[in-house]
Structure formats: structure tokens, C-alpha cells
Amino acid sequence: MKIIIIGPPGSGKGSQAELLQKKLRLKHIPLGEILRQEIKKNTVIGKKVKSISMGILAQDYIVDKLINKIIKGRDNFILDGYPRRLAQARYLDKIIKVDRVFLFDIPKNLIIKRLSNRYVCMCGETYNLLSKKPKKNLTCDKCKKKLYQRDDDKIDVIKRRIELYNKQTKPVIDYYRRKKILFKIDSSKSIENVFNEIKNKLYKH
Ligand SMILES: [Zn+2]
Structure with a gap:
């Protein structure tokens, strides 16, 4: 199964992908996280992504190549964070046959509620x-350090991220809808219910 998951930040994509990986042996490929690691480790790709983050075309090319390398020879995976643009969706079609695209649907106010309550250590x-919740107020259960909020999770930034997501992914969503492989998932439900919904739609023809 070659699966793509699309959804706004805070729609629970990550938790579902982890569950799918654990229970159905589908390899989770989170592009955003992979790129962050490349930048952190200062690899060739990391350097390129960082230095040309303004040049969308060049970046597309590097990201496409990276994705190609990661999924080559794999049969079971979940792509998360890619494709973001129509050109990327078209590129993907040239190298693999996508089986399912799951669109995580969730009201904007719920995203804001979820993300603005997220704290990290x-x-x-x-x-x-x-x-x-941490056991002690804003303190990590594991290492006792003080928790903080990512800049990404502050309300104004969340709103901007949702807008950008909507604008960027709409053509991609339309593209997969026309191909009739798009499945909408109500991700405002509990983790367990969302997972069951995905499983049902995964094996339905
Ligand atoms: Zn900690």
C-alpha cells in the first residue's frame, strides 16, 4: 500500500501515521521531520534546503529527488508532508502508483484549541x-525541565500556517479527488475512532 496523508497542522496526522506504522507495518515518511534532520545534521541536502528556501523551483527539485531516494523499492509506506504542490503530485505519479490519499478534515477552531495547548520539552x-497533561504544572515528567511552547504553536502563527496550508494544498486535493483516490477522514474524533475509519477505508474497494 502506498498512502499519502494530507491535513492541516494539528489534525493528528502524526499520531495516525505512527499507529499505521506500528499496526499495519506501513513505513511513516514525514518529510518535514526528515528535512529538519537534514538541516540539523548539516548534510548536503540540508544545506541546499536551507540556503535556497526562497527558490521554490529549486527546492521542489531537491525534495523530489530526496523522496524518490527514500521510497525507491518500498511497497508499503505513508507519505506525510509531501506532495505539497501540484507539480510534486505529478512528479510522484511518474515514479509510483498511489493507492490512497487520506484527507484529514478538522474545523479550524479545533486545530487552534489543540495546538495552542501543546507544550514541549x-x-x-x-x-x-x-x-x-504533565503531572506537575508545565514541568516535564521525564526530566523535570520547564516546558515551553513552540513558536509554531502560538495562535497567530497557527492561523497563518492554516491559511498557507489551505492555499498550497487545494490544487493537490482537487487533483487526487479527480483521480478518485481521495478519502476524507473526520479527524476531530478520538485517535482510536480516526484510526478505525482509516482502516475501513484502506481495504474498501
Ligand atoms: Zn523533558
Whole structure:
């Protein structure tokens, strides 16, 4: 199964991809995280992505090549964070046959509520004041350091990220809808319910 998941920030894509990886052996390929690691490790790709983050075309080319390298020879995976643009969706069609595209659908106010309650620790732990509260107020359960909010998770930034997401991905969504492989998922439900919905749609013909 070659799957793509598309959804705004805070729609729970990450948790679902992890579940799918664990239970159905689909390799989770989170492009955003992969690029962050490349930049952090200062690799050739990392340097290029960083230095040309203004030049969209060049960046597309580098990202396409990276994706090609990662998915080559793999049969079971979930692409997350790619394709973001129509040109990328078309490129992907040249190298593989996509089986399903899951679109995570969630009201904007719920995204804001979820993300603005997210707090992280330097050790990598993530908390949510709504669903995964730390035992002691804003302190990491594991290492006792003070938790903080990512700049990305502040309300104004969240709103901007959602707008950008809507603008960028609309043509991609339309593209897959026309190909009749787009499946909408109501991701405002619980993690378990969302997972069951995906599973049902995964094996339906
Ligand atoms: Zn910690």
C-alpha cells in the first residue's frame, strides 16, 4: 500500500501515521521531520534546503529527488508532508502508483484549541494541556525541565500556517479527488475512532 496523508497542522496526522506504522507495518515518511534532520545534521541536502528556501523551483527539485531516494523499492509506506504542490503530485505519479490519499478534515477552531495547548520539552517529550497533561504544572515528567511552547504553536502563527496550508494544498486535493483516490477522514474524533475509519477505508474497494 502506498498512502499519502494530507491535513492541516494539528489534525493528528502524526499520531495516525505512527499507529499505521506500528499496526499495519506501513513505513511513516514525514518529510518535514526528515528535512529538519537534514538541516540539523548539516548534510548536503540540508544545506541546499536551507540556503535556497526562497527558490521554490529549486527546492521542489531537491525534495523530489530526496523522496524518490527514500521510497525507491518500498511497497508499503505513508507519505506525510509531501506532495505539497501540484507539480510534486505529478512528479510522484511518474515514479509510483498511489493507492490512497487520506484527507484529514478538522474545523479550524479545533486545530487552534489543540495546538495552542501543546507544550514541549527540550528532551523531546510532547504534552498537551487538554489530552496529555504533565503531572506537575508545565514541568516535564521525564526530566523535570520547564516546558515551553513552540513558536509554531502560538495562535497567530497557527492561523497563518492554516491559511498557507489551505492555499498550497487545494490544487493537490482537487487533483487526487479527480483521480478518485481521495478519502476524507473526520479527524476531530478520538485517535482510536480516526484510526478505525482509516482502516475501513484502506481495504474498501
Ligand atoms: Zn523533558
